[in-house]
Amino acid sequence: MDANGGIEIERKFDVDELTPLPRLNDLPGVQAIAQPVTFDLEAVYFDTIDLVLSAAHITLRRRTGGDDAGWHLKLPEAAGRRREIHAPLGGDGQGEADAVPESLAQLVRVYVRDAPLVPVARLRTTRDVHALIGAGGETLAVLCDDRVRADRLIDQPASAAWREWEIELVDGPEDMLDAGQAVLAAAGILVSRHASKLARTLGDRLPAEPPQDERRPTPTGPAGNVLVASLGEQIDVIRAQDPQVRQHATGSVHAMRVAVRRLRSVLATYRSLVDPTVVQHLRSELGWLAAVLGGSRDEEVLQRRLTGLLDREPPVLLLGPIRARLETRSETDADTAGHTLVTALNTHRYFRLLDALDALVATPPFTATADQDARVVAPALVAKEWKRLRRAVHRAAETVPGPERDLALHEVRKRAKRLRYAAETAHPLNPKRAARVSGFAQKLQTMLGDQHDSVIARERLLRRGGVDAYLRGENTFSYGRLHAQEQQKAADAEALFWKAWTNRP
Template identity: 85%
Template sequence: MDAHGGIEIERKFDVDDLAPLPRLNDLPGVQAIAEPVTFDLEAVYFDTKDLVLSSAHITLRRRTGGDDAGWHLKLPEVAGRRREIHAPLRTNVQGEADAVPESLEQLVRVYVRDTPLVPVARICTTRVVYALIGAGGETLAVLCDDRVRADRLIYEPASVAWREWEIELVDGPEDVLDAGQSLLASGGILLSLHASKLTRALGDRSPIAHASKQRRPTPGGPAGNVLLAGLSEQIDVLHRQDPQVRQHTDGSVHLTRVATRRLRSVLATYRSLVDPTVVQHLRTEIGWLATMLGKSRDEQVLQRRLAGLLDRESPDLLLGPIRARLETRSETDTDTAEHALVTALNSHRYFRLLDALDALAATPPLTAAANQDARVVVPGLINKEWKKLRRAVRLAAKTVPGPERDLALHAARKRAKRLRYAAETAHPLSRKRAARVRRFAQKLQTVLGDQHDSVIARDRLLRRGGVDAYLRGENTFSYGRLHALEQQKAADAEARFWKAWSRRP
């Protein structure tokens, strides 16, 4: 990815054409003001025709002129901060400006999906930059005096002109911004009413961000609010993590996979509160996404587990090229899984899933049961999950040790996980009880997760390790030894599970 950038921290102010500059030397820590530098800037802003990026407070532009010409993507973070990511300008063989770089387009794909990005505004700015210099010669911040002309390129074309000031941090503390804002306020100059130049350029066509009504679950509120709060939280996780997965950020696949699991579990637990056809479709599609994420995540977990096994073994007991064989196999499988995941994230199927989840959060097709008192409905639904867990554990206890027992324990783990997620959604209704159930279910999930990881590791050591080594004529002793160690780990994990189960609340 050819993108780079950093965190942008700035404040904008509306000023009239004749407003004089404030005495910037009066700001704390400012020792001097550098000679002003003037730039002529032109920026073309890109969005979908229905302004999806603007609705999400995201700006994507191609700028020419100045010392930061190129593609700029600004993503919102906490209040007053935006993460700014850059990519270089390129031209095609005809000398025309390039399309949106793939490196940036991937970062907004979760919002635009398969809708094309088009120019929506052109903004020309004459900018005079005043650098605020600190005692050590460092640039604390810059004040930009901008005279702007903007043309809206979509809907009914329109033009508007204005003047504004921006104070942007460079190497100084945020106190500089606070002091600058106070200094300007003393002269009657207030923060801009517009979040960005693009918002002002779009005028009456700019999306007005209506924060969706927070359906907060409360003991006296409807049961549907418990469901919707749980769904909205996980949908937000998907939106935040999608760009991270595409950039291969550590932990992003795991967080996204957990979100899909939580979504499926919440929909299963609260299925009586939603149109059953919607639940069925969404659980199927979320399951597909979870599978694609799981292939990548499981390989990462397996790779670390096998590497740990090898590192703990005495070199004298590692006969043949076992480490190289296992690492090569893991790398190949990881590459295959990551390629399949990226392909899935760029598919129409994934985009339609996101559309369906957004629609569910915005206009949920709730049943009459969703309007009933949460204190009555939710405990009953969680008790059902308890019963399903008990049945799964009883079945595992009756199953003969071996592959069938492993499958039964894995089924019990999934039931424990669903109980845990259900308890978490009920936390606002009964904190102590919900926390107790959550802790117990999470303990079962963790112990049985270790047991299941051992099953997966043994399968790799036997089928894709020892058998392949045997067919190559290589020594298979180490594969068998590691397999036996994993078998013992699985037995220990199962013993811990039964002990924990005997102490269930």
């Protein structure tokens, strides 16, 4: 995929056929206006039949003509900004020349899921491009004078024609758009009522903006609002991180995994508010997705931990090919986990999970408890998580040191994490109390996370490192040394945990 493009910052204006161009030289920093260049453009827009991309303000098109012919995917980032990703005409070697390149289709899969992408509109545009030149000869922005002929291809096809102007920044500052808008407004030219050419083409078939969610959590509001708000936040994270995971962006797997775990945890805490069959199904499917994400994420963490161990060791103490062995094993396991993850993100199982999450937020199957005051229900549920954490700590304290203690402490960590997430959902109700509880739980989670990572690292050093090296007749001294260091780190982390627990708020 050609990932050229970047951030698109532009504004559109409605004009009629006889509207003359304003004096663009009056814009700050503009020294000259280049001679206009004319292009004949044709763009075919792709979406699902029910226009899920348009509803999400995403544009996917195939353009011919002009100096940017190719496939364009525009993803919204903020008001007036869109991230644009390109792919060449003729596909990317993964499909037919006229089909959406798989490299782009993957980036919208979290929206379209397994629905086919089909042509929904065709636009033919005669474009006169006026480049606004700065003092150093740089192009600050361009004004595009577009005469458009548009055809809607789905659901009662229709045609339309219009003229519009578009000012798009190139190397100019963002406040140049405000100045340009002011110049045009003085001439009676207003910002377009349409977000895009596609929106104008689709007309009344464009999906309506969803109503503002009135289920904002408040102390005297229903407890169900607390749950829905929390679920919605994490679903948005999944939607944002899915394309990043497919592009192997740094940190994306971790962010998506945390969102999935939060969803699963919050559903467990608030299970009394929702139909139990729905909760059971969703927690099961979220557990599956978390495990797939975990395979990739855990390998990232382990690889970074082992590399740190090796880098801190004096070279004289690294006997045999220990670095090459560990790095090769980590790279192999990371590649396998990454492939497994992307494969899972293209399955019907994943898509149906996304459907179910959307349905849960849109029309939650609440029980009567969800209608009770949030200030009564939420604190009681957080208190239950506190009790579960205390019981888990008590069991760990009674467990003999060794593998059984490690498992017990891992259970404590999971309980601390659930308490943290539960407290965070209650933040709108009592910010100070929620912050105090969640902060303490996060501290425990971090300490025991380090302890658990040490357990995993020791398993790799012993079973997949030292034992294999021994069987190959290689020196195992360095494996044993690193294993001992990790054992001490685990003991230190556990000691910090017990100290923190003794001084808990």
